[in-house]
Amino acid sequence: MGLIQEKFFVQFWGLLGGLAALLIWYLPWRFQVNDDEVMMWLVSGAYTGSPESYAVFLHPLLSWGFSLLYKFAPGVLWYPLVWFTLTYLSFLVSVTQVKKKLGATLSAQIWALFLFALYAHFLFFLQFSIVSGFAVFSGLIARFGNPAEQNDRYSRLHRTDLLILFGFLVRPEVLFLFLAGATCINVLVFKHTFLYKRSAVPLLLGCIGYGISILWIANADLSNFEQLNRQRSGVFDHPTLQLNKEAFRARNPELYFFSHGMIDFGSDAKLVEKLPIWKKELDNMRWDWISPDAVVKSFWTYVQHEHFLLALMAVFFAFSLLVDWSKSVRIAAVLAFGMLALSPFFLIKVQIYALVF
Template sequence: MELKQFSRFFTFWMIWAALALLFVSFLPWRFQVNDDELMMWLVSGAYTGTTESFAVFLHPFLSWSFSKLYFFAPSIPWYPITWFVGMYLSFLTWLRTLEKMALPKNQRLLLTLLLFGFYIHFLFFLQFSIVSAFAIAAGWVARWENSRDEKKKSSLFPSDVLIIFGFLVRPIVLFLFLFASLGIWWCWYRKSSLAKNLALPLLIGIVGGITFWLWVSTQNMQDIKEVNRLRSQVFDHPVLQLQKDQFRDLYPDLYHFSNGLIDFHTHPELTDKLPDWKDLLDQKRADVVNLLGIKAALTTFIAHEHLLLGLFGLLLVFSFLIQPKWTILGLGGLLGVLVLASPFVLIKVQVYGIIFLVAMVCTPLIPSPKSPSDTLINSLIFISISVLAYHVYSFTRSTENLIPGDDLRIDLAGLPPNAQTYLIGKGDYYRDLLFDKPLPFQLLGWPTLLPTTQRKDEGARNFYFVDSATYFNNRKYFLHLERKESRSSMILLASPSCLD
């Protein structure tokens, strides 16, 4: 029986998802990582003065599209709007798919609550890898469910647009889902019809990868791409980020780099150190292959993600109730993969987010030998609602932690006209300036490496706004700078050329 165009279930959650998006947009939401901020500034022209069509991590087609949108309508924040809309459409696709699945109503409600919690959390902390994973997972599970309908002969579905979108946002995420889906197919189904569903995503990945390579080659961006690849491999190296202190005295430049303090603009020779740093860190990989190292790798970037951990725990309990064998095997397999990967990959929050989405794709597909009692499922629903209610309440209090940007604006306005200004700190400090065009500052340690951003005036005056934690943990780095008075909560430092 076909679904009604707008069932009550779908309409209810569609409205709630829209209200949540509107609600979060008026709260101090933020990008979870500097990469999103920098890519937004690049494509909008805020960072270099010209809209750039290459944003390093995005597929060039998407970054080129952003640059054109900003060129014709620069006052519209296209970048975050796209992420918000992508998350919303992905959630609606999940809803449609859950409606089609042969699930009891209370189980469908539980899975919807878990998805809704994930959705609102990562609206508040936008991160491009999560946006990509949420879209791909939604398109993926919709594709698998549609393929079960014998009446649908088409191999293309509207939800496939989300897979393409997710690939353009973060190409590597699509290949992670391909790998996971191959595992799901091998463990549970081994049916040719489901294996064929991997063909289109694989084709998207292959064609997209070829176009990425062609664009980089024809635009002569190979060197920029290689330097950014090396920079990411060094900065996100597990040995460096999990054992920073061992490099403080022997390799001070590497230690400062790990805290985002390398200025490639004024010290371009540091770029040449990246291959040596990568080799050094690779040689020290064995240092993290022990119980303490593995524990640090698995817990460092998840310790404060209480909601994500709670959602994951509820999903595991539900999965265990319907199929304990596969839940134990699946959890053991995922932990095994994480342990084996921990010396090679920094296990960040987005990695856990992607794993959660993979589990969300798997759980409804697990062949269930038994149906849990309504009492158990309703208890999980009650716990989920309580967790989400507390999380929403916490969001409403988030404005109390907002750092006003008025004083920072005054400090920036008081600097000399030819000043080169750097900000060193979390996005909380400059959130009020996030959408300024042009930006009155640059982020130290995260240059675009594009020709238009290279310094033309070596005599320009340098000023540095530094958060106190970074300043006191890296005192040696700032010894040659003079401290100035500042109205903002950040520490203002000036280079020697500013002392006349």
């Protein structure tokens, strides 16, 4: 019976994951943030009447690919379909790695169940950073493999690197975030020297990809447009603003309205000139807002909106303590300290908690 379970472990979870994706596709799933909606409108042509080849937050190669798909078959929902497909393939590769590591033991079944819960949850609430995170995560664990395997095949490309590549194209920053996190954890907890060698190819893919993005944007004369969107994002997602909106109601009404998405830059070009001023003002105020209360407020916002994910994280952490309490505590401490250190500089949103988890 155990042999049959091990033989069909991946097939069982793969079939379950496929049926879940098919069922959720016909249920009222939604995008978790408006960014996905806007990017889908751009690449599909719903926003301008013709498919656009640049969707701001996606890598230009992926935006261009989406625009070609919509030109070829405009009636197909390519954007969410690609997200569903990439998430499913990432889940399948992750389950395969669990089977390679643990066989078909009870521990392996629990790991697969946790992965399935995350997978199903984020199919209901699609978000491009999470899609990227799933793809990069599964590609990296396949690349890192088993520490006992000390051969050099990990210094070359292999099939699961395609997930790392596509994850990078979906959200380039995620790959570098994962590599930085894995390196910090390895330095402080695992201390495996082989990991650095196996990280070389993903790092190279990211650097080449960023170079292509810079050249593409410059060649398409989109540098000013890209810079404007970076400025808008830098102000809108500033932790000082988003965690203290009411403080700006009387102090700076325009900035307060902007924080609620109630300012249209297309109707008043002069507002664009205020973005660098607002960014500087928020940066200067950053240190005034740093306190234990600010950290609690940021975390409580997450608690209020993500009960399921928070419960899943708590249960999984308890499970990890049973597996190896020492490493689990140290890893959790490293990640928690990293988030605390970055919280004054970046808005720690729900998707960031999910990526760290």
